[in-house]
Amino acid sequence: EDQVTQSPEALRLQEGESSSLNCSYTVSGLRGLFWYRQDPGKGPEFLFTLYSAGEEKEKERLKATLTKKESFLHITAPKPEDSATYLCAVQAVGGGSNYKLTFGKGTLLTVNP
Amino acid sequence: GAGVSQSPSNKVTEKGKDVELRCDPISGHTALYWYRQSLGQGLEFLIYFQGNSAPDKSGLPSDRFSAERTGGSVSTLTIQRTQQEDSAVYLCASSLGPGQRNEQFFGPGTRLTVL
Numbered sequence: 614e615d616q617v618t619q620s621p622e623a624l625r626l627q628e629g630e631s632s633s634l635n636c637s638y639t640v641s642g643l644r645g646l647f648w649y650r651q652d653p654g655k656g657p658e659f660l661f662t663l664y665s666a667g668e669e670k671e672k673e674r675l676k677a678t679l680t681k682k683e684s685f686l687h688i689t690a691p692k693p694e695d696s697a698t699y700l701c702a703v704q705a706v707g708g709g710s711n712y713k714l715t716f717g718k719g720t721l722l723t724v725n726p
Numbered sequence: 727g728a729g730v731s732q733s734p735s736n737k738v739t740e741k742g743k744d745v746e747l748r749c750d751p752i753s754g755h756t757a758l759y760w761y762r763q764s765l766g767q768g769l770e771f772l773i774y775f776q777g778n779s780a781p782d783k784s785g786l787p788s789d790r791f792s793a794e795r796t797g798g799s800v801s802t803l804t805i806q807r808t809q810q811e812d813s814a815v816y817l818c819a820s821s822l823g824p825g826q827r828n829e830q831f832f833g834p835g836t837r838l839t840v841l
Contacts, residue, residue, distance in 0.1 A: 700769070716769040718766075
């Protein structure tokens with residue numbers, strides 16, 4: 614069974630204080646690993662897709678990296694508007710054409726001014 | 727529209743009543759997914775539609791749950807005889823078909839409360 618574990622559950626940072634969120638996964642074969650951002654009362658917003666170990670993607674203050682067992686979401690010099698829940702999800706090979714996502718429970722990030 | 731839309735945004739119902747939730751995917755997306763997000767839980771896969779193929783219902787928690795997709799576009803998720811444990815946010819997502827960029831784009835969700 615595919616599993617995704619995110620840590621920490623919650624993280625509080627001061628504005629400008631860089632940090633990383635972790636996503637550990639077990640999957641029979643990885644088709645892709647996805648990061649989403651979710652604001653309260655809204656649906657998840659797509660951030661990145663990573664397909665193979667060693668791959669990195671960047672967007673503004675965010676950088677996602679991937680190994681064979683985990684992914685990190687690095688946040689550089691965060692701002693209060695980066696406060697949200699960050700979700701990690703995996704897509705497994707072997708589901709036929711069903712590209713369903715298996716999600717972790719998320720990391721709630723709060724950035725204080 | 728530009729994104730996935732869902733209606734209603736909120737639904738309050740009494741235990742035992744039936745409810746219908748609607749999803750309108752991004753134009754041109756052939757794949758459509760329903761997920762459920764319960765308090766303190768991760769998003770849970772419910773059902774998957776791809777074009778005109780038979781849906782993958784492997785995530786539906788009971789036979790009280792069903793879904794259909796008409797004309798390869800709009801989808802309706804129906805929950806019969808609702809129970810309090812059905813209270814959750816129901817999210818719909820769509821993506822391009824298999825073999826293409828398969829990022830899923832989510833709607834705003836329907837918050838269902840069963841009293």
